[in-house]
Amino acid sequence: MAEQQWEFCELAQYDTKEYKGKGDSYGVWVRYYGPNYYKRYDLAELEGKNMKIWTVSPFHEAMRLLGCAGWELVSHQFASGGDGFQAAIDFR
Numbered sequence: 001m002a003e004q005q006w007e008f009c010e011l012a013q014y015d016t017k018e019y020k021g022k023g024d025s026y027g028v029w030v031r032y033y034g035p036n037y038y039k040r041y042d043l044a045e046l047e048g049k050n051m052k053i054w055t056v057s058p059f060h061e062a063m064r065l066l067g068c069a070g071w072e073l074v075s076h077q078f079a080s081g082g083d084g085f086q087a088a089i090d091f092r
Contacts, residue, residue, distance in 0.1 A: 008033040009071060011089045013059040015046055023053040030062060066091050 014027040028044040044058040045051045067073075071091035 006032040006034055007092070009066065009091045011059065011062055011066065011091070013057075017046055019053055023055045024057075025051050025053060026058050028058045028062060030066075063089060 010031045010033070012029055012031075014029075016027075017025045019025065025046050026044040027046040029040055029042050031038055031040040042050070043062055044054065063073075073089060074092050075090040077089075
């Protein structure tokens with residue numbers, strides 16, 4: 001079977017929750033796009049059974065790993081407001 005070829009990828013952080021003295025939990029996902037399909041992976045969850053307390057940002061770690069894998073940053077968008085911090089980064 002041929003290896004899947006992704007054309008575009010989007011990394012997003014949609015919120016954080018602070019745990020005083022321990023670290024933070026994050027909501028982070030990555031979505032890979034092909035010609036007629038996409039695949040989304042949750043990298044960090046804000047709450048629930050798969051939640052983890054991080055001492056470093058999983059968003060920044062994912063950006064580093066995408067760069068090491070040869071993805072190039074093409075655009076970014078940041079916002080903050082009543083619902084917290086949001087970030088989206090696009091790679092090709």
